[in-house]
Amino acid sequence: MTETGTGSGTVTDTVADAFIEVDRVEKVFDVRRRTGFLKRERRQVRAVDALSFTVARGEMVGYIGPNGAGKSTTIKMLTGILTPSGGRLRVAGIDPARERTRLAHRIGVVFGQRTTLWWDLPLIDSYRLAHRMYRIPDARYREILDRLVELLDLGALLDVPVRQLSLGQRMRGDIAAALLHDPEVLYLDEPTIGLDVVSKARVREFLRGLRDERGTTVLLTTHDLQDIEQLCSRVMVIDHGRLMYDGPLAGLHEAGESERTLVLDLERELPPVDAPPPARVVRVEGPRQWLAFPASASAAPLVARLAAEYPLVDLSVREPDIEAVIARMYEERASA
Amino acid sequence: MGETGRLREGTRAYLLIAAMWIRSTMTYRTSFVLTAVGNLAVTGLDFVTLVLMFAQVDTLGGWTLPEVAFLYGLSVTSFGLADLLIGSADTLGARLRDGSFDTLLVRPAPVLAQVAADRFALRRLGRITQGALVLGWALCAVHVEWTAAKVLLVPVMLVSGAAIFGAVFTAGAAFQFLAQDAAEVQNAFTYGGTTLLQYPPTVFGKDLVRGVTFVLPLAFVNWVPGAYVLGRPYPLSLPGWAAFAPPLVAAGCVALAGLAWRAGLRAYRSTGS
Numbered sequence: 001m002t003e004t005g006t007g008s009g010t011v012t013d014t015v016a017d018a019f020i021e022v023d024r025v026e027k028v029f030d031v032r033r034r035t036g037f038l039k040r041e042r043r044q045v046r047a048v049d050a051l052s053f054t055v056a057r058g059e060m061v062g063y064i065g066p067n068g069a070g071k072s073t074t075i076k077m078l079t080g081i082l083t084p085s086g087g088r089l090r091v092a093g094i095d096p097a098r099e100r101t102r103l104a105h106r107i108g109v110v111f112g113q114r115t116t117l118w119w120d121l122p123l124i125d126s127y128r129l130a131h132r133m134y135r136i137p138d139a140r141y142r143e144i145l146d147r148l149v150e151l152l153d154l155g156a157l158l159d160v161p162v163r164q165l166s167l168g169q170r171m172r173g174d175i176a177a178a179l180l181h182d183p184e185v186l187y188l189d190e191p192t193i194g195l196d197v198v199s200k201a202r203v204r205e206f207l208r209g210l211r212d213e214r215g216t217t218v219l220l221t222t223h224d225l226q227d228i229e230q231l232c233s234r235v236m237v238i239d240h241g242r243l244m245y246d247g248p249l250a251g252l253h254e255a256g257e258s259e260r261t262l263v264l265d266l267e268r269e270l271p272p273v274d275a276p277p278p279a280r281v282v283r284v285e286g287p288r289q290w291l292a293f294p295a296s297a298s299a300a301p302l303v304a305r306l307a308a309e310y311p312l313v314d315l316s317v318r319e320p321d322i323e324a325v326i327a328r329m330y331e332e333r334a335s336a
Numbered sequence: 337m338g339e340t341g342r343l344r345e346g347t348r349a350y351l352l353i354a355a356m357w358i359r360s361t362m363t364y365r366t367s368f369v370l371t372a373v374g375n376l377a378v379t380g381l382d383f384v385t386l387v388l389m390f391a392q393v394d395t396l397g398g399w400t401l402p403e404v405a406f407l408y409g410l411s412v413t414s415f416g417l418a419d420l421l422i423g424s425a426d427t428l429g430a431r432l433r434d435g436s437f438d439t440l441l442v443r444p445a446p447v448l449a450q451v452a453a454d455r456f457a458l459r460r461l462g463r464i465t466q467g468a469l470v471l472g473w474a475l476c477a478v479h480v481e482w483t484a485a486k487v488l489l490v491p492v493m494l495v496s497g498a499a500i501f502g503a504v505f506t507a508g509a510a511f512q513f514l515a516q517d518a519a520e521v522q523n524a525f526t527y528g529g530t531t532l533l534q535y536p537p538t539v540f541g542k543d544l545v546r547g548v549t550f551v552l553p554l555a556f557v558n559w560v561p562g563a564y565v566l567g568r569p570y571p572l573s574l575p576g577w578a579a580f581a582p583p584l585v586a587a588g589c590v591a592l593a594g595l596a597w598r599a600g601l602r603a604y605r606s607t608g609s
Contacts, residue, residue, distance in 0.1 A: 029607060081441045083606045097605065101345075104444035116439045120360040132352055134444060161363070 018054035019185065019217050020078065025051045025087030027073050027241075047073040049241035050087070057184070058215040060207070062228035062249075064326065065238040071221045074238070075187050078219070079109055092184055105134060108178035112190030115174050117162040123173050124158040127180060134181040141180065148176040151206055168199030175203065179210075185217040186210070192224050204230050239330055258320035258328065262291040262299060267311035276305065287313075295320050342446055349445030353453035361458065368459060375462030382534065383408060383470055397538030402477035403566055404536060409471025410490075410558035411533035414497025415526070416464035422502050423526075424455040425509035426519045432604070433516050441605075448597055451509060478566065486565045489579065496582035497557035501526060503589035504552070510593070510600035529554045537563075537571035545571050556585040 027048040035041045048070045055061055065071050076082040077089060080096035080103050089096060094103045117126045131141045149155050152172040157165060165173060171191065178186060191207075192200045208231060210216050220227060228235055228249060235252060237245040245252055252258075264273065265288055272281040272289065279293035279302055293302060299317050306312065361368050386408060390401045399407075428451050431437040440450045480486065508522025515521075529552070537545050537559045549555040549572055556578075563570050564579030 076438065079442050081438050081605065083602075085606075100441065101444045101446070104442055107442070109439075109442045111439060114434075114436055114439065118356055118360060120363045121356065125356065125359065129352060129356055133349065 017057050019057040019059075019092060020053075020055040020219070021088070021090040022051055022053050022074075022078075023088040025074075025077065025084045025089050027070075027077060027082065028085045047241050048077070048084075051238070051241065051243055052087075053236060053243060053246055055217060055219065057217055058211065059234060060211045060218040060232050061220065062232035062235040063219055063221045063238065064223075064225070064228065064235060065244075066330070069239045070241040071238060072189065073241075075109075075189060075219070075221060079103070079107060079187060105181060106184050108181070108183035108186045110171075110174050110178045110186070110188045110191055112171070112188070112193045115162065115170055116177055117170065117173055119163050120161055122159045122161055123154065123165070126162065126173070126177055127158075130177055130180045136181055140182075144180055144182055145176075148179060151209060152176050153202070166199075168195045168202070171195060171199065171203060172206075175206070179216075182214075183216070185219070188218065188220045188222075190222055190224075191220065192222065192227055200224075200226075207231055237326060237329065244329060252325055258295045258325040259292040260295045260299065260320055261318040262293060262302065262306075263316045263318065264289045264291065264306065264310070264312060265314040267313055270310070273306060273310055275302070346446040346449035349443075350449040350453045353450060354456035357453065357456040358458055372459040372462050375459050376466055379412065379463045379466045382412070382531075383466070386534070397536040399536040399538065399568075402474050402479075403568075404534075405470050405474035406478055406566065407536060407558050407562050408534040409467050409469075409474050410493055410497060410562060411530050412467030413464055413471055414467075414494050414557055415501050415530035416460065416467050417494070417498035418501035418505060419526075420457075420460040420464060421498070422452040422505045423460060424453070424457070425451050425505050426512075426522055426526075427455055428509045429512040429516045429519050432512060437604075447601060448506070452506075480566060489561055489565055493558060493561045493582055496586040499586035500554065500557055500582075500589050501529070503586070503593035504529065504554075506590075506593035507596045510596040513600035513604045525552065533558050542572075549574075553585045553589065556582045 025048060026046065029045045029047055031043045031045050032040045033043065051070070051074065063071055063074070073082065077084050078091055078096060080100035083097040091103060092106050094106070096103050117123065118129070127145060130136070131138075136144070149158065152175065154169075154172060154176060157169055157173065162170060162173065175188075175191065188207075192203055195203065204227065207218065207220075211218060211231075218231075220232065222228060233248060235245070235247070235249050236243060237252070261282075262279070266273075267287065269287050270289075272284055273291070275281060275291055275293075278297075279291050281289055282292045283290040291302075293299070303315065306315075383405075386404060387401070389396065390404075394400070396404055428437070431440070431451075431454070440447055440454075443450065475490070504525050505522070508518070508525065511522065512518050529548075532540070532548065533554060537555065545555065545559075549560070555571060559571050560574060561579045561582055570578060
């Protein structure tokens with residue numbers, strides 16, 4: 001290996017058990033736009049720009065960002081579907097673009113919006129194909145399949161043609177299909193999209209178990225921030241191909257300077273309460289008033305003071321909506 | 337992984353996937369039977385057209401009905417083989433458009449094998465059956481002094497012809513990486529090519545024959561070796577050994593198609609969809 005990299009202080013050098021290494025990776029697309037009958041305009045779009053991060057073995061990371069931020073481009077590079085335009089990328093020590101088929105044995109991919117199952121055939125047939133295509137030893141296949149069937153509650157579905165499964169059942173079937181060869185890393189692209197509450201809860205519970213019991217590394221892209229809240233200790237936010245935040249979920253609130261909301265129900269209609277700054281009244285509707293205060297501050301002193309001064313009937317504290325936090329982060333970045 | 341390793345892996349994946357498609361088709365058994373019969377009937381009508389034509393004339397471009405049937409049988413059977421084995425590659429464009437092509441790239445198998453086996457359809461046996469029947473009749477009906485070389489040349493033509501058509505299918509699939517709605521362009525060369533070859537070269541203009549010999553060498557599927565078997569002059573003034581060139585021509589086409597496929601796949605993986 002002659003690959004030395006350029007910086008000695010990059011993140012990749014400091015993390016001991018980095019399972020996914022992304023070091024200043026970029027991806028530039030040539031976009032051709034038709035401007036006339038035959039005339040075309042060429043333009044370069046930087047979908048991913050000097051992206052660097054590492055994921056340790058067994059980590060479960062949420063990867064979020066608006067549409068077109070570069071999320072799926074990153075996932076496609078990590079699975080070997082796309083070749084990076086620059087930078088260095090390793091998954092389990094393998095360069096995905098160069099050794100796509102070798103990597104395929106070690107990764108599992110679930111595309112939330114399209115199934116990899118065989119539409120007209122019973123669910124079990126898709127698994128039998130994976131069994132042979134991935135050359136999974138018979139005993140191991142049966143062991144893993146039994147376990148997945150139990151955890152994902154697929155027993156009654158194995159002989160049902162995939163086209164007859166509900167969306168939630170099919171998603172569970174797809175997740176099992178991606179895990180039959182016991183991959184070390186699982187990429188989930190919108191795994192709960194379109195699912196009802198019960199199905200979502202079931203999928204999340206399964207993923208938690210996967211992380212805790214098998215130590216599978218999971219990279220999850222999602223629009224559903226509850227997925228992240230309930231599953232990931234770490235979240236990465238990407239926009240315009242750049243990493244805007246990488247850290248614990250709690251820190252995202254601070255980074256976005258988010259605010260919590262205190263909802264007061266007073267005995268009667270009153271003028272806006274006199275709250276100590278930085279808390280302030282943001283809305284008044286009859287006897288109900290809304291106060292905003294920094295997410296990092298404690299609610300207790302504020303509540304105590306208001307309770308002492310005003311006739312309170314009820315109150316509640318609302319946690320910040322991560323979606324709002326991220327939106328604010330984007331706005332700040334845009335105006336900076 | 338060496339080339340033979342890849343070939344073995346590819347064949348294995350191909351068989352696994354083709355088997356899945358056969359099972360999928362068999363869940364709609366009636367539909368399968370109907371389309372298979374329909375396939376046989378539609379391709380059969382081609383030949384009926386030829387026979388009707390010969391009801392009015394004795395020869396076509398100087399060739400008799402059994403001789404034209406010989407060309408027809410060779411063209412249709414070899415095309416049918418290629419169509420059965422790799423014809424589904426023209427659905428690649430659809431997979432590229434809806435994004436499901438990516439799901440093939442994360443499987444541990446060569447992509448070309450997966451694309452070739454995609455939507456594998458046994459109903460295509462209809463065309464092969466029909467072509468083989470016509471070829472069988474033609475072999476009995478033509479007046480040929482059979483020599484060992486001529487007898488051997490018939491199966492060689494079928495295999496080489498299938499490989500040449502297969503190469504055209506592959507190159508067409510590769511082209512779809514650049515133009516995702518180009519399946520029709522490919523059809524012009526595949527379906528169009530096989531229709532062209534069903535008629536003797538003497539009915540076409542010299543330039544077309546030259547193009548089909550030197551540019552897209554479809555003439556080596558049946559025209560050139562067929563002329564040798566029937567003891568007719570070659571369509572162009574080619575050397576005598578040209579009748580035995582089909583395996584070489586086929587190998588060349590397959591190699592070029594393989595390169596085109598790789599280039600197409602590389603373009604996809606570096607530009608994305």
